[in-house]
Amino acid sequence: MPTAPTSGQPLPRIVVVGTGGTIAGSSAATTTKRYQAGVLGVADLLAAVPSLAEVAEIRCEQLYQIDSVEMDLPRQLDLARAVSRLAAEDDVDAVVVTHGTDTLEETAYALHLLVDTDKPVVVVGAMRPADAAGADGPGNLLAAVRVAAHPTSRGLGALVVVGEEIHSARDVRKEHTSRVDAFGSLTGPLGELAGGVPRYAHIPARRHGAATAVTLAAIDQPAAVEVLVTRAELPPQIVDAVVASGARGIVHAGPGAGNVPERVAAALDRARSAGVVVVRSSRVAWGTVARGDAFDDDGHDFVAAADLGPYKARVLLALALTITDDPARLQQIFDTH
Ligand code: SIN
Numbered sequence: 001m002p003t004a005p006t007s008g009q010p011l012p013r014i015v016v017v018g019t020g021g022t023i024a025g026s027s028a029a030t031t032t033k034r035y036q037a038g039v040l041g042v043a044d045l046l047a048a049v050p051s052l053a054e055v056a057e058i059r060c061e062q063l064y065q066i067d068s069v070e071m072d073l074p075r076q077l078d079l080a081r082a083v084s085r086l087a088a089e090d091d092v093d094a095v096v097v098t099h100g101t102d103t104l105e106e107t108a109y110a111l112h113l114l115v116d117t118d119k120p121v122v123v124v125g126a127m128r129p130a131d132a133a134g135a136d137g138p139g140n141l142l143a144a145v146r147v148a149a150h151p152t153s154r155g156l157g158a159l160v161v162v163g164e165e166i167h168s169a170r171d172v173r174k175e176h177t178s179r180v181d182a183f184g185s186l187t188g189p190l191g192e193l194a195g196g197v198p199r200y201a202h203i204p205a206r207r208h209g210a211a212t213a214v215t216l217a218a219i220d221q222p223a224a225v226e227v228l229v230t231r232a233e234l235p236p237q238i239v240d241a242v243v244a245s246g247a248r249g250i251v252h253a254g255p256g257a258g259n260v261p262e263r264v265a266a267a268l269d270r271a272r273s274a275g276v277v278v279v280r281s282s283r284v285a286w287g288t289v290a291r292g293d294a295f296d297d298d299g300h301d302f303v304a305a306a307d308l309g310p311y312k313a314r315v316l317l318a319l320a321l322t323i324t325d326d327p328a329r330l331q332q333i334f335d336t337h
Helices: 042-047 050-054 073-087 104-114 137-149 237-244 262-273 310-320 327-336
Strands: 013-020 057-066 094-098 121-124 158-162 165-168 172-174 183-185 191-194 197-200 225-229 249-254 277-282
Touching (some): 013 042, 013 073, 013 137, 042 057, 042 137, 050 137, 057 073, 073 094, 073 104, 073 310, 094 104, 104 121, 104 158, 104 172, 104 310, 137 158, 137 197, 165 183, 225 237, 225 310, 237 249, 249 262, 249 310, 262 277, 277 310, 277 327, 310 327
Parallel strands (some): 013 057, 013 094, 249 277
Antiparallel strands (some): 158 165, 165 191, 172 183, 191 197
């Protein structure tokens, strides 16, 4: 791969895959809400940032043009296939994906688990539509391409770039509804851009890409998995309804360290007896749900999600259930991915 651009050297070749989102949003396109996401094509986004041409030789593909609230696992799998295909091409050095911020963390984590490449894969979005005063999309896109273009970004799995920060797809979460610095990670970003150059302070500790237990080519259909967020007085019948709907897994997001009310625990036990895998997670933004800590996971035959939030736990469980439904094996996967 060419190194980051210095004069006389060939520029890295990057493909930018468009999927929609606010980064491609426009307020001119709607009169019924503040703006419409996913209106502009990825070619328009690139044309708005002429300085990209100094960083990389870029081509683009439009895969979707959606509000990311419409993103689902089948689309995420198709995106992973597209990114894998591009990353396997000899004349592609890195792939950047533009995406809505609402479900960006789930898509980025799916790519982190499924795309087997050492080439940089960077996911980027924006909080303000492209035609807003102070739009953050152009700067974020330039930052994402700078990160993707740099050789130190290789081998880190999928990265999420927001502003000047570079996060691991595994750990990043959207943690604000409207601020431009809406994303964060429990232990901070992996690194940041300084003077347009990525500086990494950490590398991802968990498995990604070729090292994961799941293989993209072997996944026909992800398993149906529901997230249930416990609140005061959650009717346990909701658990039974989820089981009746055909779910093969339930991620329970409990308060605190993943606590489960007795009546809900009894319903989850019924689900487990019916062969449904139960993963215990937390509705709290940050922290670990440790196996056996304040809850008898062994006795209930549940899996503890560690520090994976419920929505990423759903992605991991839906993929992992395609290879095993053994809670002990699934616990190993949650402990290492
Ligand atoms: C979306 O997720 O597609 C809309 C919101 C955003 O991108 O910030």
